[in-house]
Amino acid sequence: MEIDPLDLDAIRELVNIGVGKAAGILSEMTGSRIELTIPKLSIFSQEESGQIISLIGSERYSAISLNFKGAFSGMTYSIFPAESAHILIDAVTGEEPSDKSFDRPFSSIDTETLKEVGNILINGVMGSITNVLKSQLTYSLPTYCEADIPALIQNVSQEHREAILLAETHMFIKSLDIEGKILIILGSESFETLIRRVREIQGDKKL
Amino acid sequence: MSQHGSRSVHTEFSDALPVGICVLDQELTIVLWNRTLAEWSGHSDEEMIGKNLLDRYPALNTPVYRTRINQVLDGGPPAVFSSRLHKSFIPCKKSDGTMRVQQTSVIRYPRSDPDHPCVMIIIEDVTDLDHEIRSVREMKDQALLEVQERKRAEEALEKLNAKLNLLSGITRHDILNKIMVIDGFLGFAEEMATDPTQAEYLGHVRAAAMVIQNILIFNRQYEQLGIGNPSWFAIDSLIEEIDTEERLPIHSSCEGISIYADPMLEKVFYNLYDNALRYAEGASRIEITCHPSSSGLRIVWEDDGAGVPEDDKEEIFNRGFGKNTGMGLFLVREILAITGITIAETGDEGKGARFELSVPEGEYRIGNLA
Numbered sequence: 001m002e003i004d005p006l007d008l009d010a011i012r013e014l015v016n017i018g019v020g021k022a023a024g025i026l027s028e029m030t031g032s033r034i035e036l037t038i039p040k041l042s043i044f045s046q047e048e049s050g051q052i053i054s055l056i057g058s059e060r061y062s063a064i065s066l067n068f069k070g071a072f073s074g075m076t077y078s079i080f081p082a083e084s085a086h087i088l089i090d091a092v093t094g095e096e097p098s099d100k101s102f103d104r105p106f107s108s109i110d111t112e113t114l115k116e117v118g119n120i121l122i123n124g125v126m127g128s129i130t131n132v133l134k135s136q137l138t139y140s141l142p143t144y145c146e147a148d149i150p151a152l153i154q155n156v157s158q159e160h161r162e163a164i165l166l167a168e169t170h171m172f173i174k175s176l177d178i179e180g181k182i183l184i185i186l187g188s189e190s191f192e193t194l195i196r197r198v199r200e201i202q203g204d205k206k207l
Numbered sequence: 208m209s210q211h212g213s214r215s216v217h218t219e220f221s222d223a224l225p226v227g228i229c230v231l232d233q234e235l236t237i238v239l240w241n242r243t244l245a246e247w248s249g250h251s252d253e254e255m256i257g258k259n260l261l262d263r264y265p266a267l268n269t270p271v272y273r274t275r276i277n278q279v280l281d282g283g284p285p286a287v288f289s290s291r292l293h294k295s296f297i298p299c300k301k302s303d304g305t306m307r308v309q310q311t312s313v314i315r316y317p318r319s320d321p322d323h324p325c326v327m328i329i330i331e332d333v334t335d336l337d338h339e340i341r342s343v344r345e346m347k348d349q350a351l352l353e354v355q356e357r358k359r360a361e362e363a364l365e366k367l368n369a370k371l372n373l374l375s376g377i378t379r380h381d382i383l384n385k386i387m388v389i390d391g392f393l394g395f396a397e398e399m400a401t402d403p404t405q406a407e408y409l410g411h412v413r414a415a416a417m418v419i420q421n422i423l424i425f426n427r428q429y430e431q432l433g434i435g436n437p438s439w440f441a442i443d444s445l446i447e448e449i450d451t452e453e454r455l456p457i458h459s460s461c462e463g464i465s466i467y468a469d470p471m472l473e474k475v476f477y478n479l480y481d482n483a484l485r486y487a488e489g490a491s492r493i494e495i496t497c498h499p500s501s502s503g504l505r506i507v508w509e510d511d512g513a514g515v516p517e518d519d520k521e522e523i524f525n526r527g528f529g530k531n532t533g534m535g536l537f538l539v540r541e542i543l544a545i546t547g548i549t550i551a552e553t554g555d556e557g558k559g560a561r562f563e564l565s566v567p568e569g570e571y572r573i574g575n576l577a
Contacts, residue, residue: 029271029292066284093291107340109291112310116289123275127283139284141312 003043003195010198012041014132015167015182018125023171025120030092032174039167039182046162052149056168056181060148062106064118065155068126070137072193074186075156076126078118084179089113091173111144118142125167125182133197149183156185163191217318218252227297227309227330230316233280233323235260244330247299247307264297276313279326285314290333297330308337372430379423386423389416425534428474429541435470437546439572442466442506445476446495455483455490461497461506467570469545478535479508479562486529487512487560499573504566514556523552546570 016038023036044051061079068074080088083102089110090096106114119142130137145155153161165184170177186194218239221228227244231237240255248255250263261268275286288296288311296311309330316327393413400406442461451457457480466472483493490512498505515523522528526537540550547567554561 025271025274028269068284107344109289109337109340112287112289113291116287116292119284119287120275123278123284123286127278127281130282136282137284139315141285141314142287 006202007195007198008041008043010202011043011165011194012039012167014128014198015039015041015125015165018123018128019121019167019169019182020124021127022121022124025124026092026117026171029120030094030173032091035172037170037172039169042166042168044164044166046153046164049150049153049164052164052166056149056166058148060146061152061181062111062114063145063147063152064115064122064142065145065152066119066122066126066142067140068137069139071135072130072133072137072186072190074160074184074190076122077152077181077183077185078121079152079181079183080114080118081179085110085114087176088117088171088173088178088180091176091178092117106146115142115144118144121180121182125184129184129194132201133193152183153185160187160190161185162188226332227299227328229255229260229297229328229330230318230325231260231276231328232325235276237263238325244297244299247330247332248297249300266298267296276326279313279315280324282315282324285312287312290337296328301334305334307332308334375426375430379427383420383423386416386420421534425538428471428538429534431471432541433469433545437467437469439465439467440472442495442497445473448473449477449480451480455480455487455493455510457493457495459495461495463574464497464499464504465572466504466506466548466566467546468548469542471542475539475542478539482535483510483512483560489513490559499571501568503568504571506564506566507561508564509554509559509561511559514554514559515552516556520552524550 019036019039023034027034042052042055059081061081062085063077063079066076068076085106086102086104089106093113122142126137126139145152147155153164163186165182165186167182167184169180169182171180172178217230218241221239221241222243224241225243227247228239228241229237229244230239236257236259237255240250240252242252245251245255255263261273267273275288278284279286288309290308290310293311294308295306296309299307299309301307310333311331312329314327314329316325318325390413393409393416397406397409397413400409442464443459446457446459446461449457468475480493483490487510490510493508493510496507498507519528524536524540526534528537529535543550543564547570549565551563551565552560553563
């Protein structure tokens with residue numbers, strides 16, 4: 001399916017609404033103003049997934065995943081480079097670790113905290129998308145893992161990884177710049193459903 | 208109907224689980240409050256069912272909780288609440304008065320009517336895990352603090368050591384210069400001395416000056432101990448470097464064996480050889496053999512000279528023992544000790560001296576150095 005810039009704009013808008021909602025919840029929760037930048041959106045086919053690495057690097061990420069099934073099936077990841085993940089945990093918990101090295105391992109309490117933040121981001125974005133799709137999905141509980149991009153894509157079942165939406169954003173908490181990305185990995189049918197629905201809405205708007 | 212018969216399968220099932228479970232309808236009214244949660248919270252299901260959760264727990268009546276629970280009710284993905292950001296979703300005191308640390312998940316629960324879904328709140332008690340992680344973190348923080356303090360102390364010691372070495376080097380240099388002057392003038396005085404008593408006294412002065420010189424030379428060598436990082440040395444290469452001048456040939460069967468030692472290791476073999484030249488009367492050869500075993504490597508250095516008297520076997524390693532400087536074997540033991548190698552004299556008097564070096568397991572290699 002050919003994607004035109006208007007489709008891309010519309011999806012970016014959906015992701016942006018979701019990210020905005022997430023920022024509101026996170027700000028309220030932490031008592032600090034949290035701003036999320038307008039995401040930069042790119043779309044790749046499974047064959048083009050190698051380009052993601054050249055775009056964002058081959059490092060290992062702290063990833064929070066959410067599996068969804070229904071009219072629209074696939075996996076959404078909220079991913080953070082290790083350095084950003086550590087800054088994020090310290091910023092939202094207000095803790096000052098004595099060991100400030102970014103290669104220190106994450107404890108289970110750390111990963112649980114990351115899971116909550118990732119969960120809020122994913123829920124914001126998925127909420128916006130499902131609102132548009134107007135269909136009920138079934139979700140798994142969010143899980144945490146550390147892996148590079150190819151392993152994260154590989155983790156999604158074959159039929160549900162034909163299209164990859166990559167949204168890159170920056171989160172600013174107490175003037176700290178935290179890099180985060182959202183990966184939505186879908187089957188081609190699900191992706192077409194999303195584009196079709198987005199186009200219908202754009203058509204409605206034009207009317 | 209009996210109490211047991213009135214309970215639904217959902218309730219029976221949830222009561223059997225070791226996690227707190229609460230089900231809310233769309234108005235956030237409690238429709239299920241399982242046994243675990245009743246125990247933890249101190250509120251029975253009879254007390255809680257039919258009540259609004261936010262009325263019972265006003266702390267949850269904030270957008271942080273309301274928005275996220277409503278997102279789930281509206282068909283959104285599950286919401287998780289971490290123990291670090293929300294210590295207790297439902298405040299539950301333990302018998303010791305401390306609060307139960309909780310990890311909470313909120314999921315959509317269709318129950319029997321998909322048009323009016325509920326949300327299920329699942330609460331896990333992670334108090335023990337939380338305490339364990341915090342105590343590990345505290346230990347780690349304490350260890351890091353100690354490491355930092357030790358590092359600071361080491362840096363201060365290094366600076367102090369450098370100053371002392373500088374002072375000692377300058378002092379040594381100045382004294383050696385003066386000894387050279389004494390040596391020169393003693394030469395003139397000895398030439399001029401005609402009185403044998405006077406010549407004898409001058410001889411004593413020269414001997415004392417030489418002892419001072421030897422002490423200073425030893426001092427310079429000892430100062431180098433432990434300065435260089437230990438590394439691997441092939442025994443045969445060190446033996447080959449000893450200039451035997453055919454006086455006392457050395458035969459080694461330690462080919463391909465290397466040991467991990469202070470860079471001053473060459474001094475060890477040199478001093479053992481020098482010791483043999485001085486004290487091994489009648490010796491014709493030196494034999495070096497290596498004996499690897501499961502507990503380490505034993506290096507045996509033996510000659511066929513006079514040997515060491517039983518009473519002196521330990522004494523010879525003490526500073527000041529012997530007819531020369533009295534520093535040679537003392538320095539040998541000190542150099543070896545840096546990497547845990549020990550040395551002992553185990554020969555029989557009259558049959559020759561026998562020095563056994565014990566190298567710990569892992570501190571020796573057989574084969575070429577990589």
